[in-house]
Amino acid sequence: MEFKNVTANPKANIYFDGKVVSHGITLEDGSSKTFGVIFQGEYHFGTEKAEIMTIIDGSCTVLLDGADKASQHKAGESFDVPENSGFTITVGADNCQYICSYLD
Numbered sequence: 001m002e003f004k005n006v007t008a009n010p011k012a013n014i015y016f017d018g019k020v021v022s023h024g025i026t027l028e029d030g031s032s033k034t035f036g037v038i039f040q041g042e043y044h045f046g047t048e049k050a051e052i053m054t055i056i057d058g059s060c061t062v063l064l065d066g067a068d069k070a071s072q073h074k075a076g077e078s079f080d081v082p083e084n085s086g087f088t089i090t091v092g093a094d095n096c097q098y099i100c101s102y103l104d
Helices: none
Strands: 007-015 020-026 032-038 041-046 050-057 059-064 071-074 078-081 086-091 096-103
Touching (some): 007 032, 050 059, 050 071, 071 078
Antiparallel strands (some): 007 020, 020 032, 032 096, 041 086, 050 078, 050 096, 059 086
16 A cells, blocks of 8 residues: 655654554645554554554454454455544454544
8 A cells, every 4th residue: 555645743652661653645636644553462442533444464352342243354454433532453463554534
């Protein structure tokens, strides 16, 4: 996947003692995305905007806030996260790389 004509923020967003690292970009149309890597572990994220998480390498298990059942996702798959909610993501031995698209 390639993004053209973007403004990149070179400073990393580092969460959970370095176990989740991402970088942000703003596209020509003003929309924004982050992309990065999630290392082995379990992490909870809150959301303000709705987002689409696309897994580009590895795999993960995701439990959306308020859901009864977790879902599994591998490279090439996506999951939606509603605005003003959150999710718990669990990554096994293989790291998980992702692209997060924020929806307005």
